[in-house]
Amino acid sequence: MEQELSKKVDMSRFPVCEAFVSLECEELVTIELYKGTFISIPDSTESVKTYEIRDLLEVHALTPAIRGDADIEPSREDFLRDDFEFYEMLCKLSGNSVLYRT
Template sequence: MAVGHTHGSAEEVTFADIVGRAAGGARTAGQLSYAVIRECIITGLLAPGEHLRQEDLAERIGVSRIPVRTALMQLESEGLVSFHPHRGAVVRTLTVEQVREIYQLRELVEAHALRKSIARMTSARAARLRELGEVLDGPHERGTLHEQRTAFYRELYDAADNPFAVEIIEDLRNVVNRYLVGRHVAHGLRYHRELARLAARGDGDGAERVLRDYLAEYCRRVIETLADEGEPAEPAEREQV
């Protein structure tokens, strides 16, 4: 198992780094194993299609094989891991059909969250949103983009009052993003400033139009990127996420 494959990520996070962070709280061996393996998959440290050897994972995490096996079964139920005859557990791949479905779901959930957030927009949130939009569409310092993007969307969708919707949105985003570590799919897309401006002034129709256009374009780029990189595409019926 080639742990450490990050598709050229700007921030070289190691398996040991993730274990160290996850071990910081009071966790059982099973909780620790689940947290470590899940983060490694989501961040791309464990790449799509990669074989997950239980012995290797257990040694690196510092636990026995039993909690690792339990964690892998839980991750299978979440759509992050597949078990194959004679191969064992592997990190799941993503099909074109699944990418399209994910972005259809994102449109539905994010349009709903956007409308609900705009209806309760405050002057303080509007100002913060404009500020974050300017930052995202401007030049970035190395390693800051993920945090800035997360802050923007949590403000846009009013995470404080819509935590469940925001959690769903972030989960859907993470399903795709783990395949795109180090790949600049959004390069040249500058829409945050305009989306923030429309949302801040209460223009729900305009903001939703910008959001849907962006998601459609991003979906197209994701499909092209995965195809160009030669990501394995297993039959859709075996890859229900």
């Protein structure tokens, strides 16, 4: 699979292989020797736990903004952007650089 993908993106196999290993460390893919690389599908328990953590992070990220402690003043448009940009804004508002980087 690495060879096929590396040809499609016009890149050597090494960085593609490294990317798959990185994704496997994050449990996003499973690499099976001599079989290939497969997308990991979380079970319902893992999905529920992931959303529970997301809820906690969202509340944590919004707390400084609600208290008025945020370093930046978001506009209404900031919150109407796509999903990724919305959560990026929440993390910026938290003032927590670790949360923002993750």
